[in-house]
């Protein structure tokens with residue numbers, strides 16, 4: 001396998017971003033290791049590291065095109081497993097600023113897989129790559145630097161049995177989502193009062209809360225009755241022939 005340009009990449013976080021990044025890196029690295037603190041068993045159902053996965057999730061048009069490019073045939077595979085596809089505005093019911101949006105057809109394909117299903121199919125494709133290895137139930141706890149502190153050379157991890165290890169890497173990619181501590185690790189490594197040059201970050205607290213639940217798939221929009229919606233924004237997307245998430 002030593003025909004690639006670089007030796008080893010470590011991807012921290014094995015969720016959607018981590019899986020797609022691993023697929024791309026597998027083309028240029030001899031070995032790609034995906035580290036995730038969850039158990040990435042290929043069982044149906046939600047997992048702890050992706051709490052947002054219970055909410056309405058769909059693969060929008062550009063995401064579908066990229067997924068298809070990286071994993072040819074994945075859309076047909078999802079459909080064969082019971083996932084619904086359709087027009088992005090024709091298939092999904094939206095409320096914007098309290099107003100139900102009328103039916104329209106955008107011509108853009110959306111894949112209404114629930115999040116665990118989508119992730120499971122993409123993960124199976126990545127698992128099938130010979131030079132990608134998963135290290136799940138393994139938490140990233142820090143970075144290792146070159147002696148001059150100018151380069152990241154590895155990752156510190158702790159596995160499910162509390163065993164600590166350092167994994168060497170020519171490249172480390174952080175796809176740990178919103179709970180990532182990479183910014184803190186870089187700042188700590190730079191020393192007191194010093195900032196390490198790196199990507200800046202910004203955060204905001206949305207002025208709203210999100211709630212979702214599965215409902216029997218309605219024949220029509222669930223708010224076409226006399227009850228006007230009082231919520232600011234909402235969506236209902238079919239996720240199978242029988243179920244929608246609202």
Ligand SMILES: Cc1cc2nc3c(=O)[nH]c(=O)nc-3n(C[C@H](O)[C@H](O)[C@H](O)COP(=O)(O)OP(=O)(O)OC[C@H]3O[C@@H](n4cnc5c(N)ncnc54)[C@H](O)[C@@H]3O)c2cc1C
Pocket residue numbers: 012013014015016017018035036037038048049050052053055056057058059060063138139140141175176177178179180210
């Ligand atoms: C209500 C809601 C609805 C959404 N709807 C959509 C939608 O319809 N379509 C869409 O495309 N996006 C949607 N999103 C956004 C989408 O959920 C996120 O953009 C996406 O999950 C981010 O993926 P990620 O791989 O970057 O991170 P995450 O999915 O958050 O995954 C982070 C991963 O890192 C792992 N991890 C974290 N810390 C560590 C550590 N220290 N060591 C090892 N592993 C670690 C976690 O276990 C997890 O697997 C929605 C988000 C919300 C909140």
